[in-house]
Amino acid sequence: MKPPKFEYFAPETLAEATALLAEHGDDAKILAGGQSLMPMLNMRMVRPQVLVDLNGVADLGGVEQHLGGGLTIGALTRQRELERSPVVREAAPVISAAMPYLGHVQIRNRGTIGGSLSHADPAAELPALCTALDAQFVLTSSSGERTVPARDFFVTDLTTALEAQEILTQVRIPPPVDGSSWGFYEVCRREGDFALAGAVCMVHLDASGTCQDARIILFGVGGAPVRADAGVGALIGTKPDAASLQKAADAVSQELEPPGDIHASAQYRKEVGGVVVRRALAQALEGRSQ
Numbered sequence: 001m002k003p004p005k006f007e008y009f010a011p012e013t014l015a016e017a018t019a020l021l022a023e024h025g026d027d028a029k030i031l032a033g034g035q036s037l038m039p040m041l042n043m044r045m046v047r048p049q050v051l052v053d054l055n056g057v058a059d060l061g062g063v064e065q066h067l068g069g070g071l072t073i074g075a076l077t078r079q080r081e082l083e084r085s086p087v088v089r090e091a092a093p094v095i096s097a098a099m100p101y102l103g104h105v106q107i108r109n110r111g112t113i114g115g116s117l118s119h120a121d122p123a124a125e126l127p128a129l130c131t132a133l134d135a136q137f138v139l140t141s142s143s144g145e146r147t148v149p150a151r152d153f154f155v156t157d158l159t160t161a162l163e164a165q166e167i168l169t170q171v172r173i174p175p176p177v178d179g180s181s182w183g184f185y186e187v188c189r190r191e192g193d194f195a196l197a198g199a200v201c202m203v204h205l206d207a208s209g210t211c212q213d214a215r216i217i218l219f220g221v222g223g224a225p226v227r228a229d230a231g232v233g234a235l236i237g238t239k240p241d242a243a244s245l246q247k248a249a250d251a252v253s254q255e256l257e258p259p260g261d262i263h264a265s266a267q268y269r270k271e272v273g274g275v276v277v278r279r280a281l282a283q284a285l286e287g288r289s290q
């Protein structure tokens with residue numbers, strides 16, 4: 001299939017891009033890697049009058065590490081760069097570890113971090129990763145810039161806090177907390193498919209091995225990344241072992257109310273939701289330090 005007719009703009013600066021969005025509002029769509037937008041255009045699921053291509057805009061890509069260890073990632077940074085960047089591997093290794101699960105290498109060569117976050121597929125890895133890492137997103141329009149925490153950005157299926165005239169320009173990841181470790185686990189039918197259920201976790205143990213804090217975020221089991229606070233409650237204050245991981249997984253599974261669809265039933269996702277949490281937590285406790 002071919003896309004419907006649209007007018008194409010290729011701005012070279014952020015100011016030009018935001019001016020185009022201010023002018024065309026809801027009639028415009030941003031084009032980044034095109035890995036979700038082009039199929040949606042070809043299937044006529046979206047019919048924008050105008051495409052604003054960000055690929056020629058200077059300074060929207062790249063990864064930078066700050067003193068203290070935090071990261072700034074430009075929205076146009078390709079998913080493949082996240083996978084291969086030594087800076088990401090050092091400052092946010094859970095992202096490097098998760099990227100090979102995002103589609104296929106050809107998709108990651110073009111797909112961008114900003115495109116994945118803005119598209120907000122409920123089964124996508126990057127929204128859950130950024131929520132687990134407590135990232136902040138910078139949204140820019142012709143009238144200025146605002147910063148939205150990842151936990152408030154994802155509203156539901158393909159819906160975010162972005163306004164029509166805004167561009168997600170930067171992802172900011174805070175420095176890792178000393179003593180924290182991470183885990184990532186997903187289940188899908190075939191390599192490269194979207195996950196049926198997945199989990200990202202960050203665990204902070206003190207010197208005695210007692211869990212002081214944790215964050216468990218699931219994907220593929222709700223309209224947006226799902227915080228598994230019941231699982232966190234089961235871990236805090238314990239010295240996690242196989243029994244407490246199982247308890248946390250059971251608490252998560254019990255609390256989940258996932259949707260069923262052609263890929264998996266709701267009951268399947270509810271059970272597998274607990275399994276992915278237990279396996280991600282087990283990885284964290286193997287000492288994958290953040």
Ligand SMILES: Cc1cc2nc3c(=O)[nH]c(=O)nc-3n(C[C@H](O)[C@H](O)[C@H](O)COP(=O)(O)OP(=O)(O)OC[C@H]3O[C@@H](n4cnc5c(N)ncnc54)[C@H](O)[C@@H]3O)c2cc1C
Pocket residue numbers: 029030031032033034035036037038039075076101102103104107110111112113114115116118119121123124125126162166167168169192193194195
């Ligand atoms: C076969 C296949 C398998 C895939 N498997 C997976 C998978 O397993 N996991 C996964 O997470 N993804 C998967 N994807 C999707 C892929 O990750 C896309 O790259 C991603 O969803 C969109 O990124 P993009 O840069 O290509 O954005 P585009 O397709 O260009 O844009 C997507 C949407 O975001 C908007 N947008 C893009 N950039 C910005 C921005 N900076 N600010 C505001 N709005 C913006 C666009 O207007 C559009 O609405 C798959 C895709 C395909 C085709």
